[in-house]
Amino acid sequence: MDDMMLVQSAQKGNERAFAALVRRNERRLYSTAYSILGSSWDASDACQDAFLEAWAKIGTLRDPSSFRPWMARIVVNKCRAAHRKTRRLVVVEEVPEREAHEFIGPESAIDLADAVRSLDEDHRMVIALRYFSDLKVEDIAGILGVPAGTVKSRINRALRRLKESLGAESTEVQQ
Amino acid sequence: MNCREIDELLESYIRDELDDTTASVVADHLEGCARCQAAYEDTRMLVGELIDLGEAFQPTEAWRAPAIAQHVARKRPVAGRGWVAVAAAFAVLSIVSATLLTIPALARQVPVLPVARAIAALERDAAALTKQVEELETRLAEIGGEELLLVETEPALDEVENRAAQEHAMEFVRAMYTGDIGALQALATDELAARIAARPDDYLRSGGVVFAQINNISEMEGAYWVFIRMSDTVEFTDSQFQLNISLKRSGDGFLVSAVEMDA
Numbered sequence: 001m002d003d004m005m006l007v008q009s010a011q012k013g014n015e016r017a018f019a020a021l022v023r024r025n026e027r028r029l030y031s032t033a034y035s036i037l038g039s040s041w042d043a044s045d046a047c048q049d050a051f052l053e054a055w056a057k058i059g060t061l062r063d064p065s066s067f068r069p070w071m072a073r074i075v076v077n078k079c080r081a082a083h084r085k086t087r088r089l090v091v092v093e094e095v096p097e098r099e100a101h102e103f104i105g106p107e108s109a110i111d112l113a114d115a116v117r118s119l120d121e122d123h124r125m126v127i128a129l130r131y132f133s134d135l136k137v138e139d140i141a142g143i144l145g146v147p148a149g150t151v152k153s154r155i156n157r158a159l160r161r162l163k164e165s166l167g168a169e170s171t172e173v174q175q
Numbered sequence: 176m177n178c179r180e181i182d183e184l185l186e187s188y189i190r191d192e193l194d195d196t197t198a199s200v201v202a203d204h205l206e207g208c209a210r211c212q213a214a215y216e217d218t219r220m221l222v223g224e225l226i227d228l229g230e231a232f233q234p235t236e237a238w239r240a241p242a243i244a245q246h247v248a249r250k251r252p253v254a255g256r257g258w259v260a261v262a263a264a265f266a267v268l269s270i271v272s273a274t275l276l277t278i279p280a281l282a283r284q285v286p287v288l289p290v291a292r293a294i295a296a297l298e299r300d301a302a303a304l305t306k307q308v309e310e311l312e313t314r315l316a317e318i319g320g321e322e323l324l325l326v327e328t329e330p331a332l333d334e335v336e337n338r339a340a341q342e343h344a345m346e347f348v349r350a351m352y353t354g355d356i357g358a359l360q361a362l363a364t365d366e367l368a369a370r371i372a373a374r375p376d377d378y379l380r381s382g383g384v385v386f387a388q389i390n391n392i393s394e395m396e397g398a399y400w401v402f403i404r405m406s407d408t409v410e411f412t413d414s415q416f417q418l419n420i421s422l423k424r425s426g427d428g429f430l431v432s433a434v435e436m437d438a
Contacts, residue, residue, distance in 0.1 A: 031229045041383050041408055044234060100383060100408065105231025112224055113231070131222065132229030136192070155186055159221060166221075 007064035010055075018058065021067070022051050028132050029075050030101065035116055035128035036079040040100035046078040053078075069139035072129060076143055115165040123158035130155055176200055181211050185218045336399075341389050343429045344401035344420045348387055351380050352407070364423060364430045378434065382408035390417075398423055398432065 003024065009017035026047065033043035033050075053074055061070055103110070116127055129140045137155070141148040176184075181204045187193050188201045205212050343362065350358035356375050360368035371378050385406040392401045399422040406415045421433040 026234055027232060028229045030234045031232045034232060041385060044408060045385075047234070098383065099235075101232040101234050103231060104233045105228060109224065109228050109231050112228055116225075116228070127225065131225035134226070134229070137187075152183075152187070156183055159186060159218060162221060162225075163217060 003067050004064045007058065007061065007067045010058050011061070011064070018055055025068070025071060026051075028134065029071060031132040032072065032128040033075050033079050034101070035124050035132060036076070036121070037082055038117065042082050043079075044100040046075060046082050050075040050078045068133065069135055069143065072133040072135055072139070073143045075133075076125075076129070111166060112162070115162050118165060119158055119161060123154055123161065126151055126154040127158050127162075176204060178204075178208060178211050181205070181208075182214060185211075185215055186222065189215075189219050189222050337392055340392055340399045340401060340422050340429055343422060343431070344389070344392075344403065345387070347420060347431050347434075348384075348403065348405075348418065351378060352382075352384055354379055354381075362431050364425075364432045367430075367432055367434075380407055384408075387418075399429065 003021065006017045006021045006024075010021060029050065030043055030047050033046045034040055037043050037046065050071065054071055061067065103113075105113075116124060119127065125144065126140060129135050129143065130137075135143075137148050137151050140151045144151065181201055184193060184197065184201050188198060191198075193201065205215055347359065347362045349355075350362065356371065356379070359371050359378055363371060385408065386404075388404045390402045390404050392399060394400075401420045401422065403418040403420065404415060405418050417437040419433075419435040419437060420431055421435075422429040423432045
């Protein structure tokens with residue numbers, strides 16, 4: 001069953017269809033949130049909130065084929081809210097904890113993940129939405145409220161910075 | 176098109192999002208330009224790795240689909256016309272109560288309404304709390320290498336004991352979240368250690384801690400109670416609760432004798 005059929009089924013109140021949508025999209029949405037927030041638990045909370053909101057509002061989604069950008073928009077909004085909340089929260093005592101994810105990619109991807117993390121927020125956001133959430137430039141422009149041209153130039157700039165960053169690392173290793 | 180213009184189009188070309196004419200211009204240029212061909216290969220590889228990276232983080236159990244499904248089972252989407260009447264009634268009630276709550280003077284003129292009684296009670300509580308806050312002494316102390324905000328509600332409690340009790344309680348919380356049954360038992364009285372052995376799941380929390388803050392510590396009938404405001408990822412976002420940890424003296428230190436959870 002494709003996403004569109006699952007969405008239509010979830011819109012009729014089918015919880016299992018919605019759970020299947022969650023399972024299909026959780027990794028990519030989590031990666032998006034993690035890139036934006038930089039904290040695995042904040043990302044986990046943001047996704048959890050986003051999925052709950054999506055379930056509550058799935059009846060309002062007019063075009064079932066646009067589930068992915070719709071869902072990504074909810075995640076980005078939750079991340080923005082989490083940002084605002086984190087800025088206000090003063091952590092007094094924090095217990096050391098494990099991450100909210102397991103890294104199941106190849107070892108070579110760790111450098112790339114670090115390089116993405118070192119980008120500034122605007123560029124991290126477009127990389128996350130473009131590749132992790134797999135969205136079109138126009139959809140990203142709609143979510144971020146900037147022109148498509150701006151999204152394209154941010155993507156190109158971010159890719160150049162990632163290449164530079166990874167190139168610098170491999171040069172360091174060679175030396 | 177020159178190399179710079181081609182470079183700007185490479186990403187869209189790789190994602191197959193260019194119109195046919197532009198795509199063939201890019202393809203022709205790449206055929207005859209070794210430098211752009213190399214840039215294309217680099218970008219194509221990087222884009223592929225980034226797409227794969229989106230699948231490389233596997234979220235842990237705490238918030239995965241079954242948990243969501245379980246939660247949403249209790250909170251189905253709004254559907255059907257029956258909700259329209261309920262929603263309309265709710266909207267009217269909201270307007271009435273919002274008006275009364277936002278204009279307390281108006282509410283006070285209708286003293287028979289529950290909201291008027293509630294406002295009066297809240298005002299009494301607020302005055303009492305303001306007095307309490309004024310009496311409290313707030314200061315910073317360093318415990319276990321961390322700076323903690325201490326609000327002294329029991330000035331009679333000895334500072335050294337206070338600190339030792341807080342450290343012991345926090346050790347216990349750490350063990351609850353790291354799943355260390357041995358540590359939990361070592362920090363507990365024999366009686367509690369036996370209960371932990373019998374029902375370990377009652378004392379372990381599977382999620383991560385969002386924050387843990389000691390709000391108060393007090394002495395009651397020979398036992399110390401440490402009240403810790405907590406938020407973790409076991410429940411849904413914004414869930415906060417209070418952990419009450421009772422400590423008993425044991426030699427120079429303390430042992431946990433009871434653990435309670437409050438809203």
